[in-house]
Amino acid sequence: MAKKFEKLEKYAKETIEESQLPKTLPLIPLRNGMVVFPHTVVPIHVAREKSLEALEKSLENYQQFIFITTQKDPKIEDPTFEQINSVGTISRILQVARMPDGSYRVLIEGLQRARAYEVVETEPMIVKLEILTTKYKFTKKLEALVRSVMENFSKYASYTQRYSQETLSAVAEIDDPDKLADFIASLLFVPFEKRQALLEEVHPTKRLEMLLEILSHENEILELENELNNKVRKKIEESQKEYFLREKLKAISEELGEKNPEVAELRKKIEQTALPEYVRQKAIMELERLEKTPPYSAEATVIRTYLDWILNLPWNTTTEDNEDMTKARKVLEASHYGLEEAKERILEFLAVRKRSKSVRAPILCLVGPPGVGKTSLGKAVADALNRKFVRMSLGGLRDEAEIKGHRRTYVGAMPGRIIQLIRTAQTKNPVMLLDEIDKLAISFQGDPAAALLEVLDPEQNKEFVDHYLEIPFDLSQVLFITTANTTHTIPPALLDRMEVIELGSYTEEEKIVIAKDYILPKIMKEMSVSPDQLKIDKKVIRKVISDYTKEAGVRQLTRNLEKLVRKVVLQLEEGAEKVEIKPKDLSKYLGVERFYNELVLSEPEVGAVNGLAWTEYGGTVLIVEALLMPGKGQLILTGRLGEVMKESARIALSVARAFCGEKYKEIFEQNDLHINLPEGAVPKDGPSAGVTMATAIISCVTARKVRNDVAMTGELTLRGRVLAVGGIKEKILAAYRNGIKKVLIPKANEKELVKIPQQVLKKLEIVLVETIDQVVEEACL
Known part of the structure; x- marks a missing residue:
């Protein structure tokens, strides 16, 4: 076979008429994604045995004519007739050259589209062909298509930069639309499927339309790629320019005797900033380290950040306190109603501060249920003292580094939140509110409560050392105010460093004043409602408090009043000029009443007692129930009681048996006693229910009813003495x-009782009891 191929060197091109083309030819299927178009000369690679046989047949029997088409699946080694595309190109072999690996490189010229429709022989494959004749008229539309395709191809060529000037000139010289379409199609770098579709389209107009669509899409993509490449190139050029300028600046600085201009700038800033001497020495030492460190190293970045923190902390900056006692009192009164103890303590500090500048700021802890104004009082204190105000929430904080910072050896190290807040305030004597101090957590990352010991100790915080700064910062002039719902979850060592001020629940009268003079005016101002447009009677506020809220503070009351005003705003926007709300209209605005002003027990009952309990959300009334049932004298407790309450129940049973005496001995021995506190899903614990449980047991055993308008609290000893309780x-x-x-x-x-408002004492009968006998006498009928 090789000898036969050697005879063929090169055939001169000559024009071949359609009638001269054979209708039966050997077939070579291509599988490398190449498509041979008419009017083009391309090289193909022939290596498969059957293809070589087809090539040999072409040279021997078919005057160098051969049919070239493509496989549908390039992975098939020996495709059948059904596995190749039927439309291909009748081509003429121009040159054959043997390659070192035994395959052949064949130069062919595409002549005419044709469709194979029948197989004559299979070894090699010889097929019958239907020549696809191109017939068209040169219309204006075709002329426009030619111009558009030429223009888009020119743009495509400029983007890709893949074509020589000779190729572009050859395209420009073609005046036949059919040949132009095939020539440009052969030059495009597009997927095989699109090239095959162009080959199968016989009419040049439709083929040019397909080309125009392909070129337009490719040009859009290439334009975007070009924009992205330009952006990247611009960034690289800017980076190189910056590097060049930095190197030039470095060289100039060295010529002038300055080793590093950044170091010189920082040295100047250290000299101009008012710093304590020990801080200045530390800054200079770090600056000398920076001078010896390569400017683009990670260590240099750490040192620069550290120096930035040191130079931007208010080491000697303070704000001047307001010394006008009358003004301070007015500010406190204007922002909060009641809370007399807390206000008085702030004014005491202000008065002492006015006389002695050396006095240290107190560490105050405001303890009370939610919604009584603990957090907002901290802001009012800052306004009264004319100091900056910063706040930090401690709820759920479990990382010690949040308080005292990270060591500089850690990646991403930074100072603790205390130093960050000082920098934010830009003064060393702000009012710093540490919210929810009773909700600190402990984890493997350390104990934040222990870290706070140094912060909140007046004897230590004068030289507070943050792990990041590693130099003392004076916190003694900071007025720390902490807030908590309860003190029993605060570690004793931390609680010992704070001055506790208890903020109790508001009475109904206090809530009315707060709502009328504080909350409602603020809401109306925020929602742009004038007093002429809305009238709310005092009775309406009282009904909102009694029927829609049951809380120690005023948070839920605020939400209900906001809802009320929002609905009024809607009425005003819909055309109403003035809205007046009366008590009977409340259900229209706030829905059905959530609470009712009725006794916890509707009537006197046997074995049911109103008990009083304290929670971190304020006081509450709990019913304690006792029930006898046949048994062996066992005690059954339900209601999710804690260990303390379980012990109280056992003591209460012993006290009740002693109180009832021999007369009721058999009842205790022959019956089980079940004590229940309803709302079993809520955990209950604490030493204040002994009196209530003993009364319920005595009532149950003696069948004496307990008054439903009586409530009680107190703990018992085995001797029947009533002990003091909290809350x-x-x-x-x-x-x-x-x-x-x-x-x-x-x-x-x-x-x-001195802490109880007078209007409450006037409406309640307070009975002081010392023994269980007095309790039973007052409570039972």
């Missing part, structure tokens, strides 16, 4: 809110 104010206010008439409290708590 008296919150418990009495809870009884007042729930319509209780008589409250039994331990006599040991008598001194705490």
